[in-house]
Amino acid sequence: MSKYTEDDLREELKTKEYEYGFYTDIESETFPNGLNEDIVRAISKKKEEPEWMTEWRLEAFRVWESMTEPEWANVNYEKPDFQAISYYSAPNSKPKYDSLDEVDPELLATFDKLGISLDEQKKLAGVAMDVVVDSVSVATTFKETLAEQGIIFMSISEAIKKHPDLVKKYIGTVVPQKDNFYAALNSAVFSDGSFCYIPKGVRCPMELSTYFRINQAGTGQFERTLVIADQGSYVSYLEGCTAPSRDENQLHAAVVELIALDDAEIKYSTVQNWFPGNAEGKGGVYNFVTKRGLCETNAKISWTQVETGSAVTWKYPSCVLKGDNSVGEFYSIAVTNNYQQADTGTKMIHLGKNTKSTIISKGISAGKSQNSYRGLVQIHSRAENARNFSQCDSLLMGNECGAHTFPYIEAKNKTAQIEHEATTSKIGEDQIFYCNQRGIDTEKAIALIVNGFSKEVLNKLPMEFAVEAQKLLEISLEGSVG
Amino acid sequence: MLKIENLHASVEDKSILKGINLEVKPGEVHAIMGPNGSGKSTLSSVIAGKEEYEVSEGSIIFDGEDIEELAAEERAHKGIFLSFQYPVEIPGVSVTNFIKTAINETRKAKGLEDMPAKDMLKLIREKSDLLEIDRKFLSRSLNEGFSGGEKKRNEIFQMAMLEPKLAILDETDSGLDIDALRIVANGVNKLKSKDNAVIVITHYQRLLDYIVPDFVHVLHNGKIVKSGTKELAHELEEKGYDWIKQEMA
Numbered sequence: 054m055s056k057y058t059e060d061d062l063r064e065e066l067k068t069k070e071y072e073y074g075f076y077t078d079i080e081s082e083t084f085p086n087g088l089n090e091d092i093v094r095a096i097s098k099k100k101e102e103p104e105w106m107t108e109w110r111l112e113a114f115r116v117w118e119s120m121t122e123p124e125w126a127n128v129n130y131e132k133p134d135f136q137a138i139s140y141y142s143a144p145n146s147k148p149k150y151d152s153l154d155e156v157d158p159e160l161l162a163t164f165d166k167l168g169i170s171l172d173e174q175k176k177l178a179g180v181a182m183d184v185v186v187d188s189v190s191v192a193t194t195f196k197e198t199l200a201e202q203g204i205i206f207m208s209i210s211e212a213i214k215k216h217p218d219l220v221k222k223y224i225g226t227v228v229p230q231k232d233n234f235y236a237a238l239n240s241a242v243f244s245d246g247s248f249c250y251i252p253k254g255v256r257c258p259m260e261l262s263t264y265f266r267i268n269q270a271g272t273g274q275f276e277r278t279l280v281i282a283d284q285g286s287y288v289s290y291l292e293g294c295t296a297p298s299r300d301e302n303q304l305h306a307a308v309v310e311l312i313a314l315d316d317a318e319i320k321y322s323t324v325q326n327w328f329p330g331n332a333e334g335k336g337g338v339y340n341f342v343t344k345r346g347l348c349e350t351n352a353k354i355s356w357t358q359v360e361t362g363s364a365v366t367w368k369y370p371s372c373v374l375k376g377d378n379s380v381g382e383f384y385s386i387a388v389t390n391n392y393q394q395a396d397t398g399t400k401m402i403h404l405g406k407n408t409k410s411t412i413i414s415k416g417i418s419a420g421k422s423q424n425s426y427r428g429l430v431q432i433h434s435r436a437e438n439a440r441n442f443s444q445c446d447s448l449l450m451g452n453e454c455g456a457h458t459f460p461y462i463e464a465k466n467k468t469a470q471i472e473h474e475a476t477t478s479k480i481g482e483d484q485i486f487y488c489n490q491r492g493i494d495t496e497k498a499i500a501l502i503v504n505g506f507s508k509e510v511l512n513k514l515p516m517e518f519a520v521e522a523q524k525l526l527e528i529s530l531e532g533s534v535g
Numbered sequence: 536m537l538k539i540e541n542l543h544a545s546v547e548d549k550s551i552l553k554g555i556n557l558e559v560k561p562g563e564v565h566a567i568m569g570p571n572g573s574g575k576s577t578l579s580s581v582i583a584g585k586e587e588y589e590v591s592e593g594s595i596i597f598d599g600e601d602i603e604e605l606a607a608e609e610r611a612h613k614g615i616f617l618s619f620q621y622p623v624e625i626p627g628v629s630v631t632n633f634i635k636t637a638i639n640e641t642r643k644a645k646g647l648e649d650m651p652a653k654d655m656l657k658l659i660r661e662k663s664d665l666l667e668i669d670r671k672f673l674s675r676s677l678n679e680g681f682s683g684g685e686k687k688r689n690e691i692f693q694m695a696m697l698e699p700k701l702a703i704l705d706e707t708d709s710g711l712d713i714d715a716l717r718i719v720a721n722g723v724n725k726l727k728s729k730d731n732a733v734i735v736i737t738h739y740q741r742l743l744d745y746i747v748p749d750f751v752h753v754l755h756n757g758k759i760v761k762s763g764t765k766e767l768a769h770e771l772e773e774k775g776y777d778w779i780k781q782e783m784a
Contacts, residue, residue: 478626482586487623489607490583490616491637491693492644501636505627505676 084141090114093241096141100210100244103217113230113240120234123367126396127425127457130365133304133339138273140242199257205250206261209277212248219250223281227310227347227373235306235341235367239275243308246276251286251317260515262291273304280310282317282352289320291518302364303328303338311346311354315376318353319346322514323370324522327362329529334392334421337364344368350376350405357513359522360387360397361529369427371400374408374436381410384510386522388529389422389454398428398459403439403469412443415507418454419530425457432469440470447477448506450499450530478506500527536561536732537582537701542593544581551577553757554593559701562729566743566768567736569754570776575736576620578754579705583617584610597701612644616699618690620706625677630689631659633677634696641697662695666722683710684719691722698726703734708742720745740772753779 084092093114097107122132199206205216213220230240247263263278282288292309305327313319321344330337340363346354356370372381383399401410410430418424424447432439447456458475480502488498503526504511511519537559544552551574559565569575581588582595584607595602602610625633639649650658663670666688678686687707694702704723708716723746727733735746743751743765751768753761755776760783761767771779 481623484623484625486585486607487619487625488637490611490619491633491697492608492611492641493637494606494608494640497636497640501628501633502625505625508627 083139086139087136088140088242092140096242096244099141102213105221106213110241113237116231117234117237117241120237122234126367127423128365128367128394128396130339133302138304140273141244202255202258203252204255204257205248207248209246209248209279219281220248220279223310223312224279227312227345228308228343233343236308236343239277239306239308243275243277246278249280249288249290251282251288253283254285256286257288260289260291262293264293273306276307278307278309280319281312282314282319284314285316287318289515290322291515292323302336305338306341309344313346313348313352313354315350315352320355322518323358324518324525325358325360325362326525329362329393330364330391332391338362339364340366340368342368344370345373346371347373348376348379348381351378352376353380355382356399357384357510359525360385360395361525364393366395366397368397369399371402372410373402373404374410375404377405378407379405383412384513386415386417386507386510387424388417388526389419389424390529391420391422393422396425396427398426400429401431401441403432403436406437408436408439410441413509414445415510416447416456417503417506417530418447418456419450421453423455425459427459429461430471432464432466434465436466438468439466441472443473445475446506448503449477449479499530503530536598538596540594542581542595543591544577544588545591546577546588551757552581555759557752557759559732559734561732563750564733564735564746564748566748566751567734567754568738568751568768568771573754574757575754576705579617579703579736582703583607583615612641614700616694616697616702618694618702618704618707620709622678622686622690624679626679628677630673630675630677634693637693638696658696662692665695665725666692667718668692684712684715687711687719688715691719695722695726699731701732701734703736705736706738708737708739716742717745740768743768755779755783
């Protein structure tokens with residue numbers, strides 16, 4: 054029978070290019086490779102930062118120097134040579150842009166290719182966007198509209214200058230400089246990122262969005278995001294990422310800190326599609342990210358992530374449930390294909406009374422990839438009546454991939470209620486044949502099965518993102534039938 | 536409509552079908568009976584185009600076209616439907632979403648636009664009423680946690696939605712209590728017309744009281760060893776399959 058075989062599918066996958074893998078030739082200023090105190094100072098100077106910020110960076114750098122890269126994750130990769138990376142690359146020699154008209158037309162063309170025309174974004178109600186290319190924030194839309202309600206949404210560099218009190222008060226309070234190796238590195242060299250402050254009682258009227266792209270070769274991207282939701286406020290924040298296809302690995306080590314003060318709510322959604330490397334496992338982004346949120350009394354933080362890219366992912370968006378009655382949520386879909394490796398999950402730290410957390414993790418592995426869930430649920434002694442529900446489901450495609458679950462539970466209070474459920478399933482030939490028999494071809498059948506498997510998490514994404522995420526899932530898994 | 540000639544098929548080098556001849560014309564109902572392991576389910580899988588089965592000899596002609604080279608979904612697009620003996624679960628995919636996808640993929644293959652949502656809903660309402668299906672059932676995940684009866688009724692519901700030319704019912708009666716059997720059989724009877732055909736694969740005569748066949752074939756050791764009218768089914772019920780086996784020996 055001339056059937057569309059697994060081999061055909063594999064062939065198609067190999068030739069299928071990473072859709073966002075183009076490089077844009079933009080005039081850029083890149084620092085020499087290597088890292089030392091002078092480089093840290095130079096970054097700070099380049100960004101015209103105040104003295105305290107420079108000192109804060111140097112403190113982080115000194116801690117970082119004494120640290121070693123963590124090795125406990127279930128991933129294998131050649132460690133980056135941190136002296137062979139350039140720690141600053143800006144897409145133009147112009148320090149900043151006052152309006153879109155000043156932006157390099159090449160850069161605007163890049164955004165068009167990515168489907169995020171800023172002009173259109175300006176017109177589209179509903180999403181305000183900050184765009185970070187390589188290391189620098191190049192455009193923030195809707196700033197004025199937001200300012201009317203007292204909402205501050207700008208690049209973190211700008212915030213350091215314009216709102217130093219806020220930045221100084223909160224930066225490093227959730228993810229301290231010395232938190233871990235990559236966080237320390239980020240604290241020393243972060244070049245930009247987004248800053249957002251929602252005043253008391255304000256419900257942010259639109260989705261705030263940051264779009265990250267690595268463009269230059271041999272540069273690391275270290276962005277820093279700080280979101281502060283003041284008492285009783287609400288914000289929904291979206292984050293998207295892409296990078297060009299390159300043979301060498303690129304390093305991405307970001308830090309995201311969320312602060313939800315009393316009665317505030319932050320919803321943080323990520324669609325991560327960094328270049329995953331080619332079919333042979335060459336190239337791709339190393340994604341070593343520290344994301345953490347702090348909940349004060351009655352506050353709620355909800356992390357939703359769809360992770361389809363990166364060669365290696367090391368990422369655990371977490372919630373510190375400090376205030377009584379605070380709520381933490383983590384909804385995740387992690388897809389790995391070919392030689393991708395992901396070690397991702399969450400930490401729910403219950404400190405306050407009646408704190409609640411929910412973890413829904415969906416791991417999908419195909420090709421020769423390895424996909425691990427690693428999660429910690431920690432109930433402290435004074436956290437009366439804390440509750441957690443965790444569900445970790447793994448879906449396997451083919452016989453050469455792996456799915457792993459590492460749940461850690463530490464309960465120091467007897468009133469804690471902790472539930473953990475885990476399942477592992479495989480897309481079976483029987484499921485595929487059943488769909489085929491109903492007229493649904495194999496590619497579509499896989500998309501259907503995967504979407505069904507991921508539904509609980511996809512439903513948590515804002516509408517604008519859900520469709521994109523669904524498409525990404527399909528693209529990432531094309532040709533991976535087993 | 537369907538013409539099978541000297542069909543030989545094997546799975547993992549094990550020869551299962553050893554020269555099947557069968558002709559089904561529009562408007563006819565054929566029953567294929569036989570003991571366990573005689574090749575009944577293999578025959579249905581081979582007609583539907585399941586990959587693991589290797590056809591080594593013979594041909595399957597459907598509507599005048601040799602379908603040997605066609606993938607399972609292409610055969611489905613041409614109007615071949617298989618009601619599975621063991622329908623699989625697809626968690627998170629609702630019955631409605633699944634059938635909507637199936638219909639639109641079939642339409643796409645024929646160069647048609649997606650069915651408008653309004654028409655789709657109307658069709659779903661019509662067919663679920665026909666099969667006495669509670670509409671709440673349609674938003675459940677496909678076959679997940681379904682009882683045996685619900686699974687089979689769902690198969691017939693899909694058949695009703697897709698309106699195939701040839702429907703193969705593989706052991707549709709297994710796992711059904713008498714009420715479910717009656718509903719399923721009534722559904723099939725209501726869908727029957729002079730333009731379509733049904734092949735009923737069953738171990739027992741029971742289902743044939745409800746879906747009355749024009750022809751009954753007995754499959755034994757990969758071959759059709761006896762063909763007759765519905766009386767043959769009664770005879771088998773009375774005497775069991777040993778009688779055939781002895782006659783063959």
